[in-house]
Amino acid sequence: MKTSKWIIPVVATCAMIACDASLGPSRYTVGGSVTGLAGSGLVLQLNSGDDLSISSSGSFVFSSGLDNGAAYSVTIKTQPANPAQTCTVRGGSGTIEQAEVANVSVTCQGPGHFAYVANLLSNNISAYALNSSTGVLTPVAGSPYSASGTAPTALLINGIFLYVANSGSNQVAMFSINGSVGTLSPTGTPSATGLAPAALCVDPSGSYLYVANSASNDISAFAIDAASGQLTELANSPFAVGMSPSSLASDPSGNYLYVANQGTGDVSVLSMDPSSGSLGAVSGSPFPAGAGPASVAVTPSGTFAYVANRTAGSISAYSIDSASGVLSASSGSPIATLASPSSLAVDPSGQHLYVSLGNGESAIADYAIDPTTGALTLSATTATGGGGPVGIVLDPGGSFALVANEATDNVSVFLVNATSGALTQVSGSPFVSGTEPKAIAVE
Secondary structure, eight states: OHHHHHHHHHHHHHHHHHHHHTSSOOEEOEEEEEESOOSBOEEEEETTTEEEEEOSSEEEEOSSOEETTOEEEEEEEEOOBTTTOEEEEESOEEEOOSSOEEEEEEEEEOSSOEEEEEETTTTEEEEEEEOTTTOOEEEOTTOSEEOSSSSEEEEEEETTEEEEEETTTTEEEEEEEOTTTOOEEEOSOOEEOSSSEEEEEEOTTSOEEEEEETTTTEEEEEEEOTTTOOEEEOTTOOEEOSSSEEEEEEOTTSSEEEEEETTTTEEEEEEEOTTTOOEEEOTTOSEEOOSSEEEEEEOTTSSEEEEEETTTTEEEEEEEOTTTOOEEEOTTOSEEOSSOEEEEEEOTTSSEEEEEEOTTOOEEEEEEEOTTTOOEEEEEEEEOSSSSEEEEEEOTTSSEEEEEETTTTEEEEEEEOTTTOOEEEOTTOSEEOSSSEEEEEEO
């Protein structure tokens, strides 16, 4: 009897605990990423009540949680100023489905909408005004501009500055962008890099610039002066990676840098120190890819990564461990493509992967991304109207896709359907560029 007296209260207590745990549904947060923010004063709002001030590009999460099944809507309450920008939200509404929401995309742009193209053999930069309604490209005054070096291969916009990797002169040149008319002005002295710089990447805060040096097999790292845009190389730079690094991408939280190594057929993963910009090796890195990886892309949620294996004619797909940066190959990876893939771009909502296809195909493949597994399903292929497509990018709002056609010296522009992701070539496309365009950056 003594034993039964003690057993009964314990059972009752356990039952009470189980009951308490099931009183209400779990709460889930809503968040995403901000890109292109140069001004101050941006305020986001969740469901017309929860305000969140944003001071720099990067990831964000609203503090309040929502019940499973609740509707959510992220809007812009206050646009940034100094300089004035217009920010737009993509993928900002839906219903909580027993999971955190992390793929809301907020993109910010200045008063103008401009595209810049690196022309390898003419050693210059073509500058265009991009019509926000039609997608038509119109050369800006003074275009093309000297690249301030030879063989420009990569471009990157960070706020009001454009950085150009000149692979022939082993340097990064910098230009200030006139946000009203899109003209470029050389600023400061080009910064020396390793040999044959091929790719550029900035951390989400806009504080550090990373350069993939394809001939010296390393990454140069620079601190960026917020006011002047000037570069100062880190004391422990460069950082060794695999052979012929050809492409860079960071996760949206700014914790990891992903490097496609074309010569060794793998992907290096490096941790990024947010306080110093220094890079460190991640356990297990490098991770296998296919032959000739030419491009790497990470989804806005930081959940999945993709690599275009140009020589193998395939795409490697990975899930990302957010705590460690480690890559795990997805089921069915790699998947075969119709032709050699040269570059990748993920839309701001993380629902579509766009792939430029060369070797006679001269097309863009649109793959739907499974939000749970990251698996890819081919939706359509669209002819570019030019030859040798490389360097595909989307504008910050995800409204247009642009691709450089290196074999025909022009740029194709497509309208992106906001619902289906389908591409429609805009009137007048492709547009004339310099000789052998390699990369595009869009503001």
